[in-house]
Amino acid sequence: MTVALIDDDSAVLHSMxxxxESRDIPVACYESAEAFLEELPDNRPSCVVADVRMPGMTGLELQRELKYRNLEAPLILISGHADVSMAVQALKNGAFDFFEKPYDGERFANSVTDAVQKARRQSTEQSERTDIAERLKALSPRQREVLEFVAAGMSNKQIAAKLSISPRTVETYRAWVMERIGAQNVADLVRKVSALLPAEPPK
Incomplete structure (x- = not known):
């Protein structure tokens, strides 16, 4: 996963x-936010590092543009002329970190590494959500009903009474659902599907 470095100062770009790269993380360099955005549809980075003050689009304007485009890559902003209010504004708007030049190279590299790891976790979680959503679509209406009741914390007996079927039948449905979702146990099942189900179970 590539880190995008954006700064109009070529010496700073080289240093970053x-x-x-000393952390074995691939890098793409850009001398303006506009140049970065031109390549964005094809090259989605795992982390973006941008100077706040650049000719043309500034780092803070880039932050707003990335939000508009729903790019969730962690953003680290740097500035040679930062003030407290600027840093607070950037962090409130969702920046992963903020550095004032000259910055400590080790701390900067650590922050970028942390941001890349966060992006990798997000990518893995998103892939899992997409996979689970596809598995949910394959469930029968009755299996889906049982799943939603299980996720709501209802026991087999309660679900059986609700659906006018036997607890043994509920247990069978639950086993099928767990197999199709790829869950190890009920707790794992609920963890995997909770974000994809309605807040309230069927009436």
Whole structure:
């Protein structure tokens, strides 16, 4: 997963590149936010590092643009002329970190590494959600009903009474659902599907 470095100062870009590549993380360098955005549809980075003050689009404007485009890559902002209010604004708007030049190279590299790891976790979680959503679509209406009741914390007896079927039948449905979702146990099942189900179970 590539880190995008954006700064109009080529010396700073080179310095940042050396720091990040020392962590075995691939890097793409851009001298403006506009140049980065031109390549964005094809190259979605795992982390974006941008100077706040650049000719054309600034780092803070880039932050707003990335939000508009729903790019969830962690954003680290740097500035040679930062003030407290600017840093607070950036962090409130969702920046992963904020550095004032000159910054500590080790701390900067650590922050980028943490941001990349966060992006990898998000990517893995998103892939899992997509996979689970597809598995949910394959359930029969009755299996889906049983799943929603299980996720709501109802026992087999309660679900059986609700659906006018036997507890043994509920147990069978639950076993089928767990197999199709790929869950190890009920707790794992609920963890996997809770974000994809309605807040309230069927009436």
């Amino acid at each position: 590149r050396l720091l990040i």
